[in-house]
Amino acid sequence: MQKRTLIQAALVAAALAGTGAAMAQDAFKIGLILPMTGPQASTGRQIEAAARLYMAQNGDTVAGRKVQLIIKDDVATPDQTRRHAQDLIVNDKVNVIAGFGVTPAALAAAPLATQSKTPLVVMAAATSSITEASPYIVRSSFTLPQASVALADWVPKNGIKTVVTLVSDYGPGLDAEKFFKDRFTFNGGKVVESLRVPMRNPDFAPFLQKVRDLKPDALFVFVPSGAGSAVMKQFLERGMDKAGIKLIGTGDVTDDDQLNDMGDGALGVVTAHHYSADHNSAMNKKFVDAFGKANKGMRPNFMAVGGYDGMHIIYQALKATQGKGNGDQLLAAMKGQIFESPRGKIFIDAQTRDIVQDIYLRKVEKKNGQLYNVEFDVIKDVKDPGKTK
Numbered sequence: 001m002q003k004r005t006l007i008q009a010a011l012v013a014a015a016l017a018g019t020g021a022a023m024a025q026d027a028f029k030i031g032l033i034l035p036m037t038g039p040q041a042s043t044g045r046q047i048e049a050a051a052r053l054y055m056a057q058n059g060d061t062v063a064g065r066k067v068q069l070i071i072k073d074d075v076a077t078p079d080q081t082r083r084h085a086q087d088l089i090v091n092d093k094v095n096v097i098a099g100f101g102v103t104p105a106a107l108a109a110a111p112l113a114t115q116s117k118t119p120l121v122v123m124a125a126a127t128s129s130i131t132e133a134s135p136y137i138v139r140s141s142f143t144l145p146q147a148s149v150a151l152a153d154w155v156p157k158n159g160i161k162t163v164v165t166l167v168s169d170y171g172p173g174l175d176a177e178k179f180f181k182d183r184f185t186f187n188g189g190k191v192v193e194s195l196r197v198p199m200r201n202p203d204f205a206p207f208l209q210k211v212r213d214l215k216p217d218a219l220f221v222f223v224p225s226g227a228g229s230a231v232m233k234q235f236l237e238r239g240m241d242k243a244g245i246k247l248i249g250t251g252d253v254t255d256d257d258q259l260n261d262m263g264d265g266a267l268g269v270v271t272a273h274h275y276s277a278d279h280n281s282a283m284n285k286k287f288v289d290a291f292g293k294a295n296k297g298m299r300p301n302f303m304a305v306g307g308y309d310g311m312h313i314i315y316q317a318l319k320a321t322q323g324k325g326n327g328d329q330l331l332a333a334m335k336g337q338i339f340e341s342p343r344g345k346i347f348i349d350a351q352t353r354d355i356v357q358d359i360y361l362r363k364v365e366k367k368n369g370q371l372y373n374v375e376f377d378v379i380k381d382v383k384d385p386g387k388t389k
């Protein structure tokens, strides 16, 4: 308890130090907490690359303040996230914490953001309730209900009447399962079974065998970014597609970071999501091109876009507060921002601090010898369906 009191005192002191005392010449520090190693490392790699690209394109001095990124690897484990967040706030005196590759990481840092009045920008994690964990949280990624509801509206209109759901057994998976099922059922479809796989080291084989036996029209999948190719591989190895079972899901499963290596078996897979590297806009073409040039041809995925836009939100807040804003003032300047992202127009809802964005239906197709999620329909300005208020 005593240790906890000391930590709280240090966090409050950090908050007070930030109040109006920022000297124009001090660096503006962004603590980026990301999984740089472990199973979620692709998320860290993508977001770091995007944040660095944003800074290279927009300069590293904003409103007279030099912007400094401090990157910490939390291996997507909440204990490490908490420790890094505390260290960044108390010792490095960062102005903003950002990143958060998985939901448990974002939730672990939330109380520290509240106590120290430090804005926390969620660039990756996507469980609906995260933004309710602290009034200092702003999200630049997406929510699973946004993508799942859009897909559940498309599916029954396209000949799919029965579905088995298969999700990672934690926040975003449970959101995907619930919001897909509720909407699909409302639309007259039937979820015949809901399967959950462990978040860590999942073995999909026994679950896929079960799906084969149940023989639904389609298998709906949510797995976190980085796990999609394992699902795809086993789905094809078991000949599920040949057995007439369609693979559908949120776009996490046909993640642009891995899609091109999944092979032609991925062709035709329909998903709903907020970003495809193939998105047809001048801004996105420029983004994909610059991202590739700066990173040995790497293709940006939806995590990269969350990182790029999160940096934009922070830069705009720093500008709006003329380089002098404390945590509360920066937070106020983040709320209500509207701008064009490589994914399309986005909006930070001032009430919920969550992102409002277009959700696209996409199908995996080959273009110039490469696999892409090709967008074929759009639902405009989707708020998080998971918000109760």
Ligand code: PHB
Pocket (backbone or CB within 6 Å): 101, 102, 103, 104, 124, 125, 126, 127, 171, 172, 223, 224, 225, 252
């Ligand atoms: C999450 O943990 O919130 C999460 C991680 C990866 C995703 C989506 C959600 O692709």
